[in-house]
Amino acid sequence: KQEVTQIPAxxxxxxxxxxxxxxxxxxxxxxxxxxxxxxxxxxxxxxxxIQSSQREQTSGRLNASLDKSxxxxxxxxxxxxxxxxxxxxCAVRPSSGNTPLVFGKGTRLSVIA
Amino acid sequence: DAGVIQSPRHEVTEMxxxxxxxxxxxxxxxxxxxxxQTMMRGLELLIYFNNNVPIDDSGMPEDRFSAKMPNASFSxxxxxxxxxxxxxxxxxxxxxxGNTIYFxxxxxxTVV
Numbered sequence: 001k002q003e004v005t006q007i008p009a010x011x012x013x014x015x016x017x018x019x020x021x022x023x024x025x026x027x028x029x030x031x032x033x034x035x036x037x038x039x040x041x042x043x044x045x046x047x048x049x050i051q052s053s054q055r056e057q058t059s060g061r062l063n064a065s066l067d068k069s070x071x072x073x074x075x076x077x078x079x080x081x082x083x084x085x086x087x088x089x090c091a092v093r094p095s096s097g098n099t100p101l102v103f104g105k106g107t108r109l110s111v112i113a
Numbered sequence: 114d115a116g117v118i119q120s121p122r123h124e125v126t127e128m129x130x131x132x133x134x135x136x137x138x139x140x141x142x143x144x145x146x147x148x149x150q151t152m153m154r155g156l157e158l159l160i161y162f163n164n165n166v167p168i169d170d171s172g173m174p175e176d177r178f179s180a181k182m183p184n185a186s187f188s189x190x191x192x193x194x195x196x197x198x199x200x201x202x203x204x205x206x207x208x209x210x211g212n213t214i215y216f217x218x219x220x221x222x223t224v225v
Contacts, residue, residue, distance in 0.1 A: 044204070049213055098211055106155065
């Protein structure tokens with residue numbers, strides 16, 4: 001059974017700092033991996049999707065990497081801003097493309113001005 | 114498109130009452146998911162549908178929970194009778210064939 005772990009559970013950084021959020025998964029046979037953002041009281045918004053054949057994806061100040069063999073992904077946020085404060089969740093889709101995502105519990109990020 | 118639409122956004126109900134949560138997926142999406150989120154357990158998949166057909170309901174905690182998808186544009190999640198431990202945020206999400214998934218804003222349920 002696929003399990004997704006995110007460490008740390010919470011992180012507080014000063015504005016402007018570059019930071020890395022970590023995600024690990026137990027079964028390397030995945031179809032894709034996604035990073036989501038969740039603001040308080042809101043649903044999840046997809047940030048980046050990495051297919052199993054890809055090593056990384058970039059969107060603005062965000063960069064996500066994938067190392068399938070080691071079962072790890074990282075989300076890099078450059079020049080963090082208070083508006084980046086949210087919970088970031090990692091999710092993997094098992095080998096078949098029609099199967100549901102398996103989510104980690106997220107990392108709650110606070111960027112202090 | 115307006116995105117995935119869920120109702121009600123908030124519900125407070127007494128133990129033993131029936132609760133019905135509703136979801137309208139994005140038009141054209143062929144998969145619909147119901148998740149439950151709590152602080153302790155994170156996001157848990159309850160059930161999902163492909164082309165309106167339930168595929169896997171192994172995440173439904175008990176027989177008190179049931180879900181239907183009578184057509185491509187509507188789904189319900191029902192809890193009967195409700196219990197305090199059912200208090201959580203219930204999310205509906207939809208996608209097309211394993212591509213980017215879209216979540217609704219959630220239904221915040223409190224059972225007292």
